Amino acid sequence: MSVAVSGALRLERAFARARTERRLAVAVYLTVGYPDRASTGSLLRAALDGGADVLELGVPFSDPLADGTTVQRASEAALRNGVTLADCLSEAAAVVRDRDAPVLFMGYTNPFMRYGFERFATDGAHAGTAGVIVPDMPAEESSELESALGPAGLLRIDLYAPTTPDERLAKLLPNAHGFVYCVSLTGVTGARRALASDVAEFVGRVRRHTALPIVVGFGISSPEHVAALRGTADGVAVGSAAIDVVTSARPERRAAELREFVASLAVAGRP
Amino acid sequence: MSAPGRYGQFGGQFLPETLMPAVAELEAAFEAARADEAFQQELDRLLHEWVGRPTPLTDSSRLARLVGLRRVMLKREDLTHTGAHKINSAIGQALLARRMGKQRIVAETGAGQHGVASAAACALLGLECVVYMGTEDMRRQEPNVFRMRLLGAEVRAVEAGSRTLKDAVNEAIRDWVTNVRTTYYLLGSAIGPHPYPAMVREFQSIIGRESRAQWLERVGTLPSVVVACVGGGSNAIGMFSAFLEDPGVRLRGVEAGGLGVESGKHAASIVGGRIGVLHGTRSYVLQDEHGQIRETHSVSAGLDYPGVGPEHAFLHETGRVEYVSRTDAEALEAFGVLSRTEGIIPALEPAHAIADLAHIRLRYGADTDVLVCLSGRGDKDLETVMRAREAM
Numbered sequence: 290m291s292v293a294v295s296g297a298l299r300l301e302r303a304f305a306r307a308r309t310e311r312r313l314a315v316a317v318y319l320t321v322g323y324p325d326r327a328s329t330g331s332l333l334r335a336a337l338d339g340g341a342d343v344l345e346l347g348v349p350f351s352d353p354l355a356d357g358t359t360v361q362r363a364s365e366a367a368l369r370n371g372v373t374l375a376d377c378l379s380e381a382a383a384v385v386r387d388r389d390a391p392v393l394f395m396g397y398t399n400p401f402m403r404y405g406f407e408r409f410a411t412d413g414a415h416a417g418t419a420g421v422i423v424p425d426m427p428a429e430e431s432s433e434l435e436s437a438l439g440p441a442g443l444l445r446i447d448l449y450a451p452t453t454p455d456e457r458l459a460k461l462l463p464n465a466h467g468f469v470y471c472v473s474l475t476g477v478t479g480a481r482r483a484l485a486s487d488v489a490e491f492v493g494r495v496r497r498h499t500a501l502p503i504v505v506g507f508g509i510s511s512p513e514h515v516a517a518l519r520g521t522a523d524g525v526a527v528g529s530a531a532i533d534v535v536t537s538a539r540p541e542r543r544a545a546e547l548r549e550f551v552a553s554l555a556v557a558g559r560p
Numbered sequence: 561m562s563a564p565g566r567y568g569q570f571g572g573q574f575l576p577e578t579l580m581p582a583v584a585e586l587e588a589a590f591e592a593a594r595a596d597e598a599f600q601q602e603l604d605r606l607l608h609e610w611v612g613r614p615t616p617l618t619d620s621s622r623l624a625r626l627v628g629l630r631r632v633m634l635k636r637e638d639l640t641h642t643g644a645h646k647i648n649s650a651i652g653q654a655l656l657a658r659r660m661g662k663q664r665i666v667a668e669t670g671a672g673q674h675g676v677a678s679a680a681a682c683a684l685l686g687l688e689c690v691v692y693m694g695t696e697d698m699r700r701q702e703p704n705v706f707r708m709r710l711l712g713a714e715v716r717a718v719e720a721g722s723r724t725l726k727d728a729v730n731e732a733i734r735d736w737v738t739n740v741r742t743t744y745y746l747l748g749s750a751i752g753p754h755p756y757p758a759m760v761r762e763f764q765s766i767i768g769r770e771s772r773a774q775w776l777e778r779v780g781t782l783p784s785v786v787v788a789c790v791g792g793g794s795n796a797i798g799m800f801s802a803f804l805e806d807p808g809v810r811l812r813g814v815e816a817g818g819l820g821v822e823s824g825k826h827a828a829s830i831v832g833g834r835i836g837v838l839h840g841t842r843s844y845v846l847q848d849e850h851g852q853i854r855e856t857h858s859v860s861a862g863l864d865y866p867g868v869g870p871e872h873a874f875l876h877e878t879g880r881v882e883y884v885s886r887t888d889a890e891a892l893e894a895f896g897v898l899s900r901t902e903g904i905i906p907a908l909e910p911a912h913a914i915a916d917l918a919h920i921r922l923r924y925g926a927d928t929d930v931l932v933c934l935s936g937r938g939d940k941d942l943e944t945v946m947r948a949r950e951a952m
């Protein structure tokens with residue numbers, strides 16, 4: 290099946306829609322194959338039903354060094370369930386086909402490299418996905434992946450951190466595309482009680498160098514966090530907190546509780 | 561090297577963005593320290609007074625006779641303070657951390673030797689020290705856990721993954737990402753993102769410089785073969801660095817063959833791995849067909865790591881160094897052989913290099929002079945060896 294609209298265009302439209310509605314876009318991260326292979330499809334759809342604008346499909350990796358315990362455990366479980374990058378691509382293709390959703394992959398360099406960057410770009414485009422976020426691949430190491438993704442129309446979304454100095458922002462941000470992902474805190478993924486106190490200042494620094502939508506992620510855990518980011522960011526990315534909801538729900542309630550949680554985040558991002 | 565931090569296609573900085581400014585700062589600080597005479601003098605003084613350098617070169621004629629080689633000399637890193645070469649880099653990096661104004665050190669450890677060396681260096685310099693160690697390694701190397709605590713370090717148990725060195729590295733990197741503004745990551749081998757492979761090599765290159773000068777003085781020529789064990793590759797690159805430009809000197813790196821490379825239960829990243837990215841660097845990595853890092857096996861905790869320093873990957877690719885593997889059984893046998901012939905109980909890691917001597921004899925003949933890097937002493941391994949012998 291050929292996809293008429295590209296993944297990158299779906300992503301752009303999702304942010305445009307959120308902007309028109311003067312609300313924050315919500316990106317939800319879920320590890321593919323967690324808690325089991327069979328429920329991934331229904332959990333991704335539940336996130337969309339709850340109002341997620343963008344899906345980030347977590348590609349499990351044995352050594353997720355930018356992740357806290359929630360994603361580590363989800364990743365370990367997914368690997369025990371035998372999940373591969375090929376499985377992630379087919380989950381992505383299915384949810385794009387059924388729901389016309391903007392889908393990104395988030396995962397570490399090695400599984401993409403082993404799959405082959407070009408093969409991944411071809412298959413990712415065929416599945417209608419928008420691109421990748423690779424937390425252990427900074428801009429300096431991205432040229433091989435970029436040259437594979439470019440011709441296929443896939444985006445590589447860069448991460449920026451509170452430790453990124455202004456000169457580096459000025460150098461890198463002109464090359465960004467899709468949106469800009471700001472890591473809210475100095476640390477790994479994982480739910481947190483409070484937002485980092487310097488988020489607004491950090492997003493402000495980034496904003497000076499780009500007109501792209503800015504998504505804040507890492508540690509975003511509650512509707513209060515989302516509400517606090519209105520007026521600062523254009524979107525939020527929520528991963529560990531969503532996985533925690535899935536983990537603590539009874540199996541038959543997982544999809545429903547995830548949907549309700551995402552809905553509470555989406556509401557908090559509205560005017 | 562094609563670009564800073566690159567060894568051909570290997571090396572690089574595959575790191576979270578949060579750490580990119582930190583490695584840039586580290587690189588600048590390291591270059592500045594290297595050019596600073598006062599820093600070098602302080603390092604030299606500590607290497608002499610506290611580490612116990614220079615270490616001797618021991619002519620091991622009974623061992624040589626037993627394995628059928630003309631001459632075998634051991635570079636005695638086992639005689640350094642804390643008992644392994646790890647101290648050379650630990651003290652160098654701890655001095656650098658202090659110079660950078662970082663009061664808190666995190667380190668990972670496998671065998672415990674790097675953890676002990678880091679804890680000792682931090683105690684000496686008055687720095688706070690947190691060591692991450694897999695619970696499997698804490699079990700195997702219990703005396704070293706106690707040593708680290710005695711030296712004032714906090715040992716944090718790592719329960720994730722295979723509970724060995726690679727998981728301890730992950731945890732140390734997570735700590736570093738979180739506390740990067742105040743914390744120095746004292747990495748224990750020539751692995752990880754640039755500038756670590758270059759920096760650890762520099763601090764370990766004293767092994768090769770001393771050995772080369774000592775050999776020349778004693779023998780008048782150079783050794784025909786230099787052999788060292790390779791975990792992440794720090795003792796080996798430190799030794800090899802002095803001989804890379806000596807075309808007549810053959811260099812051999814010995815990886816951990818575990819139960820045999822065919823068995824899949826080993827830690828021989830170059831001999832049995834494929835190119836990939838692990839812990840911030842592109843090198844040879846033990847991985848499955850989906851790019852997941854494989855669990856490794858070696859009787860020696862210090863070699864039990866699924867990656868290898870990027871410069872070794874490059875030296876393998878260019879053919880300058882030959883990489884081989886020796887099994888657990890061969891290393892255990894060599895452990896006993898060296899103890900009985902020379903009165904030296906080696907660590908299980910360099911026992912792999914000792915085990916290679918018989919193969920060097922087969923390959924290059926009896927008229928061969930071999931320099932071995934005896935990277936550490938065996939006290940930490942006594943229990944492992946006792947258990948292995950009971951099982952045999």
Ligand SMILES: Cc1ncc(COP(=O)(O)O)c(C=O)c1O
Pocket residue numbers: 644645646670671672673674748749750789790791792793794795796861862863907909910935936937
């Ligand atoms: C005595 C000894 N030799 C060798 C190693 C392996 O490390 P590397 O390859 O970095 O020298 C270790 C690691 O713990 C060790 O303790």
